[in-house]
Amino acid sequence: MTAVLSPLLPGGTRVLVTGGARGIGRAVADAFAAQGARICILDRDAVPDAPAGWLCVAGNVAEEAEVEAAFAAMDAAWGGVDVALANAGFAMNTPTIDLPVAAWRRIVDVNLTGAFLTAQAAGRRMLRDGAGLILFTSSLYGTVGGADRAGYCATKAAVANLARALACEWGLRGVRVNALAPGYTETAMVTDLVAQGRLDRDRLTARAPLRRLVRPEEVAALACFLASPAASAITGAVLAVDAGWNANGGP
Ligand SMILES: NC(=O)c1ccc[n+]([C@@H]2O[C@H](COP(=O)([O-])OP(=O)(O)OC[C@H]3O[C@@H](n4cnc5c(N)ncnc54)[C@H](O)[C@@H]3O)[C@@H](O)[C@H]2O)c1
Numbered sequence: 001m002t003a004v005l006s007p008l009l010p011g012g013t014r015v016l017v018t019g020g021a022r023g024i025g026r027a028v029a030d031a032f033a034a035q036g037a038r039i040c041i042l043d044r045d046a047v048p049d050a051p052a053g054w055l056c057v058a059g060n061v062a063e064e065a066e067v068e069a070a071f072a073a074m075d076a077a078w079g080g081v082d083v084a085l086a087n088a089g090f091a092m093n094t095p096t097i098d099l100p101v102a103a104w105r106r107i108v109d110v111n112l113t114g115a116f117l118t119a120q121a122a123g124r125r126m127l128r129d130g131a132g133l134i135l136f137t138s139s140l141y142g143t144v145g146g147a148d149r150a151g152y153c154a155t156k157a158a159v160a161n162l163a164r165a166l167a168c169e170w171g172l173r174g175v176r177v178n179a180l181a182p183g184y185t186e187t188a189m190v191t192d193l194v195a196q197g198r199l200d201r202d203r204l205t206a207r208a209p210l211r212r213l214v215r216p217e218e219v220a221a222l223a224c225f226l227a228s229p230a231a232s233a234i235t236g237a238v239l240a241v242d243a244g245w246n247a248n249g250g251p
Contacts, residue, residue, distance in 0.1 A: 015040070024087060071121045134178075163236065207248055
């Protein structure tokens with residue numbers, strides 16, 4: 001009989017989620033916590049209704065010292081980190097011809113440099129311990145382009161390839177690195193743009209073969225699977241959870 005690998009997390013898994021105050025990050029934190037994980041959130045905003053025992057660190061992922069402070073809090077409380085999800089990010093829908101360089105720098109700083117700083121701080125601890133999983137939240141726009149989204153598309157593609165590069169660099173030392181590529185997901189990031197008339201919900205769902213947006217908990221389920229023993233050979237992967245959006249080349 002072949003071995004059967006568990007799709008469940010080891011007890012007490014120590015998980016850091018950036019941008020975990022709401023949206024996809026919060027859903028990931030809740031899903032890990034439901035399996036008994038210990039959770040640390042790094043977010044510029046306060047975490048509403050944070051369960052007892054969660055570490056909540058206020059900070060900006062683009063600032064090295066603030067990222068380090070979150071990992072230091074985990075070191076002090078739990079002695080290290082097993083899973084780090086670099087998830088904090090934002091979208092910008094602006095015609096590129098009008099995009100001020102300051103806005104370009106801001107999206108690179110948060111979406112890309114923030115992911116790098118999170119991975120580097122996690123990597124230092126995981127390489128020391130010879131084990132760990134780093135995840136990035138890329139996007140369907142890490143694979144395809146879209147008008148008025150140059151900064152978002154560029155940073156999300158960069159994050160996907162950062163996952164591949166680090167997977168190559170750290171695989172032999174026990175650290176796996178993967179990227180999540182969500183499609184349009186039911187969070188404030190999307191619903192705010194829909195409310196402002198800058199995104200057309202019907203057009204988004206029409207392209208997805210499942211004819212709907214992704215739910216944050218569906219992204220979270222993929223993150224949990226990747227942290228389980230069942231995913232022990234998955235590294236350097238960019239995994240779509242997009243209701244089929246990216247598979248649809250047709251009208
Ligand atoms: N919602 C979608 O359709 C979708 C699709 C693909 C990828 N993503 C990506 O998923 C991630 C989460 O998106 P979401 O939809 O949950 O967004 P959201 O706006 O609902 O939540 C983002 C969270 O990140 C935090 N944050 C933003 N900038 C930060 C910073 N500089 N430092 C610390 N915290 C910061 C915010 O305070 C917020 O809590 C982002 O990287 C986004 O690009 C979202």
